[in-house]
Amino acid sequence: MEIIHLTYPFKENIIPQNIILALGFFDGVHRGHQELIKIAKEKAKQRHLPLVVMTFDRHPKEVYQNKKVTYIDTLPEKAYKMQKLKVDYLLVMHFNEAFSKLTAQEFVDNIIVKLHADTVVAGFDYTYGPKDTANMKNFPKFAQGRFNIINVPKQSYDGQKIGSTEIKKAITSGNMELAAKLLGFPYVMSGYVGHGLRNGHKLGFPTANLVWSEDKAVPKIGVYATKTKICGKWYDSMTSVGYNVTINQGKKLYIESNLFGFDQEAYDEEMVIKWYKYTRGEIKFANLKELTQQMSQDEAEIKNYFAAMN
Template structure:
């Protein structure tokens, strides 16, 4: 899969043939997004055309509302999922003031048509400007018969709407099982191993401290059953999200993983955490010995959890 970064206006023709174009922000690439991309992939295969997905480098709300947005995926995580789904090209449009001022007709003429779309596939709630005008219902009017349009209906799971907002709520509530059901896979956070306070080493539970994108959704404070990858290998692990209240650090949030069977220095190495289950909240202990006893209980509980899954 090729990743192409674009800034409006689009210059030369990007593709030698027409394309199947899937439109959306695709945060999380959840089950609903996967269904949309599968539909687009089938159309691409049937027509022997490349499948192109267009997303943005940031959520439109950051520009329209000048508001801080948290994300399920960073670009690398999103791209990895797209590649697994058979996407040929991922277009990342720079969403800036100039782009957000496009009219609905200009978006169709200067983006969709210029990219050479044979077919556009988008979700029922996709918008490309003011939602009362630039919606899927009005898309054919702006298309003027120049390309086919496939409108993908709302997707649900056990009566629960599958959407990025619902998944973010589940993650921040510690409902990792629900997030996994809606995503189709465990929630993932990736980054590098940073320098921590080394309190885990003193307690006999050395931890790898995740340095992550600050705009990622962070799970609820507490302890989790996780799997963590360092140096290319996955380990069952217990991961703490919290402020180190026993150590009296209430200012900075830390994400620290104790990997079962791993005890090496790994500073600055790539690190990936898959989140499976919330096991308990953060507790302020009277002393480090009490904390150590609790961590032994956490380890036993989480090892039993993974043994049951395997």
């Protein structure tokens, strides 16, 4: 898969042939997005054309509403998922002021037509400007017969609407099973191993301290059954999201993983966490002995959880 970063206006022939173009922001690349991309991929195979997915480098709300947005995926995480879905090109449009001021007709003329779209595949709620006009219902009017349009209906799974908003709510409330159900895989946070306070080492539970992208959705405070990848290998793990209230009075939030069967220094190594289950909230213990006892219980419970999955 090739990733192409675009800034409007861009030159013609970015991809020198007709394409099947899938449109969306695709945060999470969840089950709904996967269905849309599958439909687009089938069309690309029928037409013997490359599948191109166009997304933005940031959510339009950040420009239109000057609003801070939290994300399910960083751009590299999104790109990794697109590659797994066998997308040929990922176009990342820089969502700047000039781009945000395009009319619906200009978006079609100067973006879609310029990209030589044979067929455009988008979700029922996709918008390309003010939603009262720049919506899927009016899309054929702006297209003027220059390309085909596939409108993908709303997706649900097991009676639950699939959407990035619903998934973010599940993550931030600690409902990792629901998040995984809607995503189609466990929620992932990636970053690198940073320097923590080494409190876990002192207690006999050494932890790797995740440094993550600050605009990622963070699971609610507590302890989780997770799998953590360090130095290219996955380990069952227990991960704490919290302020280390027994040891510190600090205001810094930490995400720390104790990897079962791993006890090495790994500072600055890439670190990835898959989140499976919330097991308990953060507790302030009277002393370190009580904390250590609880961590032993947590370890046993989480090991049993993963053993039951196998």
